[in-house]
Amino acid sequence: MAPNFRIDFGSYIPSTQTVKERCTSLKAWELPKQESALAPDYVWTNKDMDPVPPEDQTWTLWTWMAYWATDTINLGTWETASSIIAVGLTWREAIPIMIVGTFCVAVPMVLNGAIGAALHVPFSVIVRSGFGYYFAYFCIISRSILAMFWLGIQGANGAKAMQLMISSIWPSFNNIKDTIGMETQGISTEGMISYFLFWLIQLPLLLIPPTKLRWLFIVKLVAAPITAIATLGWCVHKAGGSGALFNQPVKVHGSEYAYLWLSCMSAVTGSWATLACNIPDFSRYARSSKGQYIQLPFLPIIFTICGVLGIVTTSATQLLWDKEPLWNPLDIIAHWQAYGHSGRAAAFFAATAWYIAQVGTNITANSISAANDLTVLFPRWVNIYRGCIIAAVVGGWVIVPWKILSSATTFLAFMGGYSVFLAPMAGIIASDYWLIKRRQIDVPALYDPYGRYRYFYGINWQAMVAFLFAVGPNLPGLAYSINPVGTHISQGTKNLYTFDWLFGFVVSIFLYTTLHKIFPARESLIEKTIDGVEASMGRKAEAGNASPPLESGDDDEKHVHAHRKQSESYGYANVDPIHRARDVQRQHDTNMPLPKEQQAAVKQGEGHDATAPVQTIPVPQEPGPGQILVKINWTGLCASDKSLLHDEWAPFGVSMRPEAKGIAGHEGAGEVVAVHADVEGLWKLGDRAGVKWVVSVCRECEFCTNGSDELQCAQQLNSGFTAAGTFQEYVLTDGRYATRLPEGVRDEEAGPIMCGGVTAYTACKRSAVKPGQWIVMIGAGGGLGHFGVQYAKAMGMRIIAVDGGAEKRKLCTDLGAEQYIDFAETKDIPGKVMEVTKYGAHGVIVFAAAPQGYQIAPSLLRPGGTVVSVGLPSDPSVVAGAPPILLALKRINIVGSVTGTLKDVEEALDFTARDLVHPILTKGSLGDVDKFCKMMIEGKLPGRAVLRVAG
Ligand SMILES: [Zn+2]
Ligand SMILES: [Zn+2]
Known part of the structure; x- marks a missing residue:
């Protein structure tokens, strides 16, 4: 484990030269812009914001179980469970409350986790699909503030573990003189020393990259359960039973009982509300999309076990010390110090285990989330590593967490009630992906402010309306929970607030899907996922600095393979880019025979009502003299294509000729798959070629031979007008007039340059x-x-x-x-x-x-x-x-x-x-021709439209 860390941290230590530059210039802090970046050129992204490349997709089923086990076992779970007893319910209620409460949040966890596992992008990027490019920032900012806040509060809570660790070694630490002033500053000298050490030791642990977290998980998984069970055993043994608390009768009845039950359940659910939104920050590292489904049964089980341990132990403590139950396990451990050397040794180890548990939870629940958000908010300056440092400083010191804990009770109540806002976020993200987009996402467009997910100036009003109506009814309840004395609200509103999370989640899903049914946002829908990992790997490969990595071959990998085969037969493209990239390679290597059939968008009908639905047509098998056959990966959709499809130039006598076979398109880019013997000297199989408006000229007339006017050739053929165009997977074209595509120009950019550029x-x-x-x-x-x-x-x-x-x-x-x-x-x-x-x-x-x-x-x-x-x-x-x-x-x-x-x-x-000119692209698939033509007519199509055809 050690060498691993050394390698990781070593690369972060800047050279003397870098340090010098960073002291004198702000620009030296800029992060390198990704070669493979999916975003258009005027948008800055960095590596940590882009889809996770296959080599970093390290999370397996086991990582997921370890993740949830470490996430769940902490002081908070222990106390949440015990607090159910404290409000007057019994362990008989507590167990179903914990199971139902965690199940309620495990459902959105799995629904949203699946998005990260499929697309490999973080929450802060995914959220743009439903909310719109700019409205998404509302979610990102509020979630990052919450995460930094909890990072600090958990630290201040966990400092007590550090205090115990120190005082177990040096008992006199407990008697240190308080020179800071507990009364005024909310922390004693002893507390501050403990807190500082807690923070300092936590810092390097927070910086472990998410791909390497499994080591920490293992340590926590061993230490925490042993300590919890040992604490339980000691208390029960010492007390001679589990105590009166465990056997107490229910103190409340009727509807009060029902709402108490609901509110306890909401407290359990609410404690995971942030993660239900940002679980993609972790699932993006998953190797397969299936591993994360283990959360559904695992989260309720592990939470309930940990909670029951807490309840039984707390009950036993009631018999031990003055009949007052101890809710916090650290308070029990503190008592061990009275038992001489062995007691202090036990207290030290137990406190250390809780320390690790607390830090583990801080990493998984708060630090990485905050870092991901900061990365998206400031992509030019912040990556996940730097984001973790910023979050640790802001959460740990700037917000003064110990002071909030000791005095700012209303603020604490507000932050605790923030799940009112998080529930509709989780609901909208989940319903957008599963019900509206039906799992088909244009990943590159998520990075493009002018892309498919722009909606109305970057705001999807449907998400806004659904969000406001899901939050609104709960606001009085939230106000009341913050200030119970000064706020007067009806009993009904109070009752509603007891299940605020469930209400927000369900209502937002219902409203968001209903609004979409009534006012479908068609431009945001797509038939086939445009995969981000694949796209960025493609760009890397084209830039000539990467080859597709090979598989590492374990069990998880196998079922990805099976899954992919099955899905591809349904025509999904969003499955496992590793294998996809290798297939393309194979096709080159073994010279696979051409398919017999292909997809093409073929003109139907006349005039303004004409359409171009996708049809299956034969593939031309043999290029004619001088011809090459080009497999079109991307084609642009030019306004002239729209004019020809809709017969707009018919009054001038210009309409698509029968030779075009109803197939428009003249901005094609792809690769050569067959070459006629005539032009073998010009083209090899696998060369990248572009198809233009003018596809061939006579090469003999005055215009063709004067060196500058070939476009005036009277014998010219035009793509999508007098020859079948590029809205088909395989195009025959003149090998002597096709364009050779240079390195460093991606197909989807080359297409639109063929005419527009x-x-x-x-x-x-x-x-x-x-x-x-x-x-x-x-x-x-x-x-x-x-x-x-x-x-x-x-x-x-x-x-x-x-x-x-x-x-x-x-x-x-x-x-x-x-x-x-x-x-x-x-x-x-x-x-x-x-x-x-x-x-x-x-x-x-x-x-x-x-x-x-x-x-x-x-x-x-x-x-x-x-x-x-x-x-x-x-x-x-x-x-x-x-x-x-x-x-x-x-x-x-x-x-x-x-x-x-x-x-x-x-x-x-x-x-x-040369990286000087890049088109702004609105991307779609072959089935989008009619939709894009309509958007063009309405003036709603930003930049140049490109369609993914084959490949
Ligand atoms: Zn054009
Ligand atoms: Zn000519």
């Missing part, structure tokens, strides 16, 4: 704006515009972005625009541009299809400037141009731009390979 890039080139000169982009925050801003920035231009709204402002400035003009707010846009540029901009690109952009564009230019026309208004009367006098006197250029040549595409891809 290269269009924006070519427009930047056509503007002829040089580095350091001004360019205005109208519609800069849109699907094309956001590409344009990045290319222009990378090309050294100074950008003035024009678009509407604060959200677009943030996007444009984040991507590199120097100025932002909100057309909704700024009346005089030319005036504003002149103010910034003095004589006007050197170029203007009109990305927006709205006529207004073309009206103002010429007036934004300085003499000799250029307007680039890209956005195409559907109104044929709109003209790009300027009054001749302006055009002549200012020598203005008006140029057009459409997609880009083979060479342009290569250049555009290179910007992404």
